[in-house]
Amino acid sequence: MNAPTDIAHLAPDIRLRDVPEALLTALRERFGAQCSTAQAVREQHGRDESAFVSVPPPAAVVFAESTKDVADAVALAAAHEVPVIPFGVGSSLEGHLLAVQGGISIDVSRMNRVLSVNADDLTVTVQPGVTRRQLNEEIKSTGLFFPIDPGADASIGGMTATRASGTNAVRYGTMRENVLALEVVTASGEVIRTGTRARKSSAGYDLTRLFVGSEGTLGVVTEITLRIYPLPEAVSAAICSFPSIEAAVRTTIEIIQLGVPIARVELIDAHSVRAVNRHSKLTLREEPMLLMEFHGSPASVQEQAETVQELATGHGGNAFEWAATPEERTRLWTARHNAYFAAVQSRPGCRVITTDTCVPISRLADAMLDSVSEAEASGIPYFLVGHVGDGNFHVGYLIDPDDAGERMRAEDLNHRLVARALAVGGTCTGEHGVGLHKMGFLLDEAGSGAVDMMRTIKRALDPKNIMNPGKIFALD
Amino acid sequence: MNAPTDIAHLAPDIRLRDVPEALLTALRERFGAQCSTAQAVREQHGRDESAFVSVPPPAAVVFAESTKDVADAVALAAAHEVPVIPFGVGSSLEGHLLAVQGGISIDVSRMNRVLSVNADDLTVTVQPGVTRRQLNEEIKSTGLFFPIDPGADASIGGMTATRASGTNAVRYGTMRENVLALEVVTASGEVIRTGTRARKSSAGYDLTRLFVGSEGTLGVVTEITLRIYPLPEAVSAAICSFPSIEAAVRTTIEIIQLGVPIARVELIDAHSVRAVNRHSKLTLREEPMLLMEFHGSPASVQEQAETVQELATGHGGNAFEWAATPEERTRLWTARHNAYFAAVQSRPGCRVITTDTCVPISRLADAMLDSVSEAEASGIPYFLVGHVGDGNFHVGYLIDPDDAGERMRAEDLNHRLVARALAVGGTCTGEHGVGLHKMGFLLDEAGSGAVDMMRTIKRALDPKNIMNPGKIFALD
Numbered sequence: 001m002n003a004p005t006d007i008a009h010l011a012p013d014i015r016l017r018d019v020p021e022a023l024l025t026a027l028r029e030r031f032g033a034q035c036s037t038a039q040a041v042r043e044q045h046g047r048d049e050s051a052f053v054s055v056p057p058p059a060a061v062v063f064a065e066s067t068k069d070v071a072d073a074v075a076l077a078a079a080h081e082v083p084v085i086p087f088g089v090g091s092s093l094e095g096h097l098l099a100v101q102g103g104i105s106i107d108v109s110r111m112n113r114v115l116s117v118n119a120d121d122l123t124v125t126v127q128p129g130v131t132r133r134q135l136n137e138e139i140k141s142t143g144l145f146f147p148i149d150p151g152a153d154a155s156i157g158g159m160t161a162t163r164a165s166g167t168n169a170v171r172y173g174t175m176r177e178n179v180l181a182l183e184v185v186t187a188s189g190e191v192i193r194t195g196t197r198a199r200k201s202s203a204g205y206d207l208t209r210l211f212v213g214s215e216g217t218l219g220v221v222t223e224i225t226l227r228i229y230p231l232p233e234a235v236s237a238a239i240c241s242f243p244s245i246e247a248a249v250r251t252t253i254e255i256i257q258l259g260v261p262i263a264r265v266e267l268i269d270a271h272s273v274r275a276v277n278r279h280s281k282l283t284l285r286e287e288p289m290l291l292m293e294f295h296g297s298p299a300s301v302q303e304q305a306e307t308v309q310e311l312a313t314g315h316g317g318n319a320f321e322w323a324a325t326p327e328e329r330t331r332l333w334t335a336r337h338n339a340y341f342a343a344v345q346s347r348p349g350c351r352v353i354t355t356d357t358c359v360p361i362s363r364l365a366d367a368m369l370d371s372v373s374e375a376e377a378s379g380i381p382y383f384l385v386g387h388v389g390d391g392n393f394h395v396g397y398l399i400d401p402d403d404a405g406e407r408m409r410a411e412d413l414n415h416r417l418v419a420r421a422l423a424v425g426g427t428c429t430g431e432h433g434v435g436l437h438k439m440g441f442l443l444d445e446a447g448s449g450a451v452d453m454m455r456t457i458k459r460a461l462d463p464k465n466i467m468n469p470g471k472i473f474a475l476d
Numbered sequence: 477m478n479a480p481t482d483i484a485h486l487a488p489d490i491r492l493r494d495v496p497e498a499l500l501t502a503l504r505e506r507f508g509a510q511c512s513t514a515q516a517v518r519e520q521h522g523r524d525e526s527a528f529v530s531v532p533p534p535a536a537v538v539f540a541e542s543t544k545d546v547a548d549a550v551a552l553a554a555a556h557e558v559p560v561i562p563f564g565v566g567s568s569l570e571g572h573l574l575a576v577q578g579g580i581s582i583d584v585s586r587m588n589r590v591l592s593v594n595a596d597d598l599t600v601t602v603q604p605g606v607t608r609r610q611l612n613e614e615i616k617s618t619g620l621f622f623p624i625d626p627g628a629d630a631s632i633g634g635m636t637a638t639r640a641s642g643t644n645a646v647r648y649g650t651m652r653e654n655v656l657a658l659e660v661v662t663a664s665g666e667v668i669r670t671g672t673r674a675r676k677s678s679a680g681y682d683l684t685r686l687f688v689g690s691e692g693t694l695g696v697v698t699e700i701t702l703r704i705y706p707l708p709e710a711v712s713a714a715i716c717s718f719p720s721i722e723a724a725v726r727t728t729i730e731i732i733q734l735g736v737p738i739a740r741v742e743l744i745d746a747h748s749v750r751a752v753n754r755h756s757k758l759t760l761r762e763e764p765m766l767l768m769e770f771h772g773s774p775a776s777v778q779e780q781a782e783t784v785q786e787l788a789t790g791h792g793g794n795a796f797e798w799a800a801t802p803e804e805r806t807r808l809w810t811a812r813h814n815a816y817f818a819a820v821q822s823r824p825g826c827r828v829i830t831t832d833t834c835v836p837i838s839r840l841a842d843a844m845l846d847s848v849s850e851a852e853a854s855g856i857p858y859f860l861v862g863h864v865g866d867g868n869f870h871v872g873y874l875i876d877p878d879d880a881g882e883r884m885r886a887e888d889l890n891h892r893l894v895a896r897a898l899a900v901g902g903t904c905t906g907e908h909g910v911g912l913h914k915m916g917f918l919l920d921e922a923g924s925g926a927v928d929m930m931r932t933i934k935r936a937l938d939p940k941n942i943m944n945p946g947k948i949f950a951l952d
Contacts, residue, residue, distance in 0.1 A: 209685035230735035259706035460936035
């Protein structure tokens with residue numbers, strides 16, 4: 001692993017490519033009011049939730065309303081060899097939306113229709129601008145739900161691009177397991193379909209999985225077919241406080257190793273609980289805490305809960321509190337989903353450097369505890385939340401964006417944390433993607449042979465390097 | 477869809493490439509007794525369980541014992557631009573192992589070690605020649621198991637290459653969901669690693685999923701890290717006979733739509749039951765039958781079984797018989813796994829053309845019943861088995877290989893069956909792969925844009941077209 005002083009991602013590598021006036025004219029002609037070059041619009045599309053600042057915004061924003069719009073915009077950009085950056089709701093944590101090589105933004109937020117709900121087949125097909133909450137609202141009456149829930153109310157297109165997951169992944173999998181098929185506009189502006197509505201297939205290369213997690217670097221996703229699930233007959237949720245992070249993690253490890261089909265098991269540390277209490281006006285015990293949910297038949301839910309309560313008690317867990325009503329559960333999970341933003345608000349003006357390692361479950365306690373010790377010793381405000389059932393956790397370092405020394409110290413902590421995860425067979429990113437921030441880590445994790453193979457695929461499918469260039473890996 | 481008279485796969489497209497004597501000399505020098513050019517050995521490696529015959533065998537067989545052996549063999553073949561065909565146990569149903577462009581076979585069956593069992597993390601890493609039964613035998617003492625079970629005792633390498641599944645996929649997923657990481661020898665003889673032991677990752681392009689199902693056309697898999705699962709606390713299995721295939725299928729559809737976490741739900745038709753009775757000396761009622769298995773806690777298993785029994789009764793299911801002991805269960809599932817071979821033996825000297833469509837569950841009854849009617853009307857002996865919980869079923873047409881007319885009629889039935897599956901959003905292959913037999917169907921299913929993208933990837937990663945060429949799609 002490179003020394004921290006080599007951290008290429010302290011400042012992004014900006015190499016602006018020319019956006020010829022002829023392209024802007026052509027976009028205005030084709031798209032009229034759907035194309036904007038207003039400064040405020042461009043700036044809004046040139047940033048995200050990452051800790052990066054000071055990258056010039058894209059030259060124009062096209063508000064696509066159809067697959068044809070996307071295809072035409074990409075074809076025009078391709079003709080002028082100009083970069084294209086797809087934009088959903090702007091909730092990336094890794095700099096995916098920054099126009100580091102200039103270019104145009106294609107905003108798909110107006111492509112927000114649920115195209116078909118096949119309740120009998122447990123599938124749904126949506127446009128990329130549909131958000132996860134909108135989707136669940138629209139299918140509520142069918143008795144079905146879509147489980148993938150990153151913290152933000154992200155767009156399904158963005159979640160596809162980053163291979164997102166969230167709190168339900170331990171039971172329902174991630175976008176990798178839940179995207180069945182895609183419609184994609186390729187780098188030349190062609191429209192292709194990958195996959196079918198069949199639950200499984202051995203029909204050729206898995207193009208669906210190639211696009212899931214490709215971070216907009218191979219094409220723009222314009223339709224997504226997803227698996228959805230029957231709402232469980234019974235649901236119960238509980239919180240349990242622990243004397244230490246270690247006790248909470250050891251409880252989780254036992255839950256997973258025993259094969260309890262728990263639907264959610266989330267860790268939040270005392271810093272996060274404090275921020276959540278303040279943000280959501282709650283009075284949770286300010287100790288490390290597991291938030292859990294059980295899905296199934298009434299008997300199965302009760303059985304799971306009893307098993308878990310026993311395991312928790314064995315590790316000093318106390319104050320096992322049940323959220324029995326749907327309203328209480330919603331309040332609990334909303335609080336969990338707000339943990340990130342609550343923590344950010346606890347240090348006004350800060351930016352967050354977020355880690356996202358995921359390790360084999362048996363190594364989770366060690367990987368996490370060393371990182372917590374180092375964060376404590378650094379004096380930098382931080383918080384920890386974890387999808388611990390998957391071995392995935394996030395430390396957020398709340399840095400003063402104007403303090404270069406603090407940023408460097410936080411990146412150093414991040415570096416050590418990732419190195420530990422890789423050393424035990426883990427990954428540098430469980431769900432946020434590589435973007436700008438983790439390009440060096442990807443090389444450490446996958447090795448130059450595998451990254452070279454990714455580059456070869458990128459060059460073959462996007463020979464002009466116009467699809468969200470400068471993300472995941474450097475091409476030269 | 478092309479007219480049946482265009483069926484390109486009635487006879488494989490054989491275009492033998494030159495295998496220079498210099499390569500054979502170099503292989504003998506490097507591999508000594510591990511390299512064979514004996515006629516019998518070559519012939520054994522030039523065929524599989526598909527209905528294809530009369531393709532000349534590979535020019536040599538290398539029995540690889542290590543990743544280095546594979547890498548060296550591929551590098552030598554690459555230097556001479558000679559095709560390489562990986563070989564596991566030879567159980568492909570789709571012509572994957574046929575040397576349609578000549579070349580050499582790399583037999584990985586001696587690479588049959590379980591390299592590591594990480595019981596605490598529910599992962600295992602194996603060499604590609606390990607078979608599924610061997611793996612389960614070797615990890616039995618850990619209380620864990622690997623659920624993917626195609627009919628044959630296939631190699632894990634072959635199962636990876638074809639994205640295999642089997643009877644447990646409805647609960648545990650397929651190879652797509654259960655391969656975590658790979659070691660691969662690329663077309664140039666380099667060794668790369670894809671993925672980690674983390675349960676989820678967003679670290680760059682999903683090379684793991686690209687290789688899973690690539691049928692040996694992008695590289696040779698030399699190590700596979702798999703998810704394994706705790707043996708369920710309780711298991712119960714049952715069979716239930718139905719008055720019609722439709723009644724059995726309608727029961728299955730309701731089981732899935734209700735979200736019952738059934739572990740296995742397999743349909744076998746009366747022809748298959750008859751063959752199984754004869755082959756395994758059983759006395760099952762010769763009617764359409766569901767074979768089911770329930771995994772979970774004792775209470776959960778009982779609850780699932782009660783729900784299913786009620787649904788089955790609603791469709792005229794009768795003779796619900798329980799297999800309570802492990803021995804009874806093993807006998808039942810062995811009979812199911814032998815259904816294919818039992819049916820083949822019911823017509824001495826026959827070859828089998830096997831269909832493998834998978835459709836959205838709500839369309840399963842229609843897709844299946846029309847195919848059964850047509851098969852009945854054709855007079856060709858056939859059998860039907862189905863992983864019906866996934867919407868996947870196989871009709872096996874038992875043809876006389878010397879009767880060109882019968883082969884043509886069976887291919888015509890196959891064609892109609894696939895057309896129906898594609899029309900309702902299904903796939904031409906749920907688990908067997910494309911191989912030689914389904915290249916035309918893949919084009920119908922995925923469209924020329926998606927298949928062209930597959931070709932572009934193939935050309936980029938295997939510029940000399942030496943990795944199992946002529947499979948999945950034609951390159952020219």
